[in-house]
Amino acid sequence: MNNDKNWFHNAVGYQIYPKSFYDSNGDGMGDLKGIIEKLDDLKTLGVDFLWINPVFKSPQVDGGYDISDYYAIDERFGELSDFKALLKKAHQLGMKVITDLVVNHTSNQHPWFLESQKSKDNPYRDYYLWEDARSNKMPNEWISFFGGSAWTYDAQTKQAYFHVFGKEQPDLNWKNPKVRKEIYKMVRFWLDLGLDGFRLDAISHIQKMPWSYKIKSWHGDGPWVPFMNVSGIEQYMKDLKEIFDEYGALTVGEASGVRSTQAPDWTDDSGYINMIFELEHNARKANGDGHVYQMKKTLIRWQKDLLERGWNALYLENHDQARVPDVYGDGSEACAKAFAVAYMLLRGTPFIYQGQEIGMRNFPFQSVTQMRSKELIAQYDKWIERGWDKKAALLKMTKNSREHSRTPMQWTPEKNAGFSTGTPWMEVNPNYTTINVAAHSELRMLYAQLIALRHQSSAISDGAIKFHFERHLQAFVYERENYLILVNLGQKKAHLDFETTSVSTDRNYEHVLGSKARTFRAKMILDAWEYQVFKK
Template sequence: MAYTPKWWWQNSVVYQVYPRSFQDSNHDGIGDLKGIISRLDYIKKLGADIIWLNPIYRSPNVDNGYDISDYRAIDPTFGSLTDFKELLTKAHELGLKIMMDLVVNHSSDENEWFKQSRQGKENPYRDYYIWRDPVDGHEPTNWGSYFSGSAWQYDEASGQYYLHLFAVKQPDLNWENEAVRHSVYDIMNWWADLGVDGFRMDVINLISKPAVYKDVPTAPGMKYGDVEPVVANGHRMHEFLQEMHQAVMAKHDLVTVGETPGATTDDAKKYANLEQTELNMIFEFEHVGLDGNDNPALGKWSDKKVSLPELRDNLVKWQTQLSGKAWNSLYWNNHDQPRVVSRFGNDDPKYRVVSAKMLATMLHCLQGTPYIYAGEELGMTNTTFNSLSDYRDLESINAYHQLVDEEHLVDGKTMSRYLAIHSRDNARTPMQWDDSKNAGFSDAEPWIAVNPNYSEINAKAALADPSSVFYHYQKLIQMRHDLPVMTEGKFALVNGNESDDQVFAYTRDDGETTLLVVTNFTKETITREYAAGKGKLLLSNYEDDMGETLRPYEAKVYEFSSKR
């Protein structure tokens, strides 16, 4: 019998669709809304409750839709507003909810607001964006863009610079301007009135900029400094989110998650507080930042492997410190992160399936709302890029040119290796539906190459195999729907697991039921006394249970009464 939590999204599971790469229906090599509609039954079969769509608004697509030129229009690449309404209707008929991506830290420079803003200092939209005078003939500050280079762009006509924390064509909106804020709330209400069930908010904790703009420290050899410490979690963030909540969320039954780079557990307790005055939950970045380069100038570009103790310590921190105070989001993958089985598991064909299931088990049994990125439920892996021309991601291409060609901080061969591991394009290759041409994604040449391993790893093969990664995810989702302990249970590490460099073992306990979750993060066969659970074996990624013996990447979930 399905369990009903206090808030419907607490035991829901989110399935993220990157529309450009999910399913092409009109033979142009780019995924679209009608393609998503054609695959709704697949998502329903998996068991997910909410579909999160990456941006589908009208856009020049400099950053694959995260540069929005019209917040109330669907980009023709994906279809029409009529197509979107059909998607909403058919999803709702299946009991699926739709969560839109909201991108309001910045817009496109082709947005009408910015076109007006750059017409001059007297234009009423000038203050919709952040303009500053030059300082000594140069940029107002030494802030670096997340996408390399300066975060400032000079405008010849007005003699001022505008701020863009991301691409040059993504100018930052000025949230200090009340008119900007209410324009955003109007957009959100417009979509909610249309029937949208929630919003994932892109880099939402960057909207409150500092009261005073100053230079920041720079890493050796770098011209521009890391801006995140001064723009993340700014002094008016909670004011803005509470205002948004009153203007939008309080009027609709929505699910909200904020992407919050640089957020700590203390920040999360405010953003995702259980009083529900701001957001339902946030995406933190700490666990996916553990494998960044030891040289801060190289940022995430690295070939470093994360140790289990590092990973476990971070996940445990978020579980324990938010318990009873805020709600966690649980994710391994998204459109900005490499494939998890290649990153934290083992994508060798010998171990790919068991390690993908192990990682799924470890994450989904934690407290919070799980997110599945399209293809994760198949155990899709990182892809193979033979040259820089194979990449489509602006961040990856810019980083190569800056770090190799301009700053000379790393050689081309090394940077190519880093890109192969961490490029966002690893997540953006087409969904692997079957073993036909282009993995069944499109009968035209895809906008980005299909992963060559699609003939072995695809949905058709997974659905035909009762022991596939897909059905393991399906079982985990069903457990979350059925078992109150999956939502309500307190998290605790198993005694002695704190320093174990091979096994992550924890319990969930709601006073009625206890779950024991044991996961082997290695390809070794090892033994642990507690691996022989005292209760019923609910789920495993092996067909039998060898008690204290844990085989490579083995995962087991036991259920027993808390009232023994």
């Protein structure tokens, strides 16, 4: 791994959702010791760093993104000593570790908020965003990401507190210097412990518009405009950057509301963070199916806008997204391979979500009892109350649900997919007998090859990128200097005439990777899900 400040350019990250990764003690839930046991597997795959979803003390209302103690490891996952042991072994294997920094909000069980609730003059009242209200009249009409008002009324003090997510996740008041001091102290604690950096959760929401701001329309960022990348956030980000730079921390921002044209300022050498997760490319059609062409267009735009300055964070799946082969394709391994090649060789740092490398599929939900998200179950109940039949309501709630990505990791064809000797907290996908790590699938081997290619080639890690056939509905074709990547992201054949492009057609091309043996030709017809990588 490179030791320079841009080492992450040729690195690949691996995202772990701890609850579902590996259970070391048979209680049915993944834990830190389980992650430690599987580090050698990840090293074999070739990944350079891990992004571990929150393992801090939490009521788990929102999968750990509702933190009640920033300094404590939740007992579900282990102890602080286990986290230290994880860092130690990962570092011995040459892998870095980052985890989520959740500082837009806390849990409503955090001691700060419990104190804040007691009275208007409590010293912690101003740690959160409280405003005068009535039970039927909130301070404004703003809407939370989870639906409904972004305010929750407190009858005792006749005020309401603000939350961009669930009511159990009150937003912190970043205008309060005491709050910022506490956050910066906590950031240093984890970096001093040996953590290598952070994925900054919901960071673009920490600044809000004045409460008087009226939502004029629901286009673009919709009703969430008042708390998405609002002017004034710059100073907070600069303060954080000073700490990150001091430690050489790797930083990845989840920064919805930051446009592709703004991303260079966030991620270049003088920017706040190293790279940014955009949410735009997760395009859907009206029926909920994935929209391949819109995905392709969005990825190309972000690649172009960050070509001269800044850096992309690349991903297909994560803990909030359904499995790509089912959303955008036919669920086949061939489809999974095509998407792997398409995104892994783009300009940026790729992240692989657990199970993605073996082609894990969406879960075949048959009953609401198989769901674990209280939020989704509540929505399901509302559809039933409106007269929907159970099957239709279940499909509506699960079609692109994040529940699909949270089923237990499939390690072996043995009971519970080798995830746990106990009863898993969530059902294992019944296809685990064929889809598992032990099967040494061609897909997993392909990911290892793609990671190795990023490590070995500066053209892939740092080179320029140029796209061709941009208006083709399913062909994704681009050059990375001396590499030519061709992928058919569809089930129909894709006809490509390179004589209409600037690609040199009279040169010899070395075949590097492919779903079948091919020689480059000026005119090519790619089969369904075919991918080819050539080198000039």
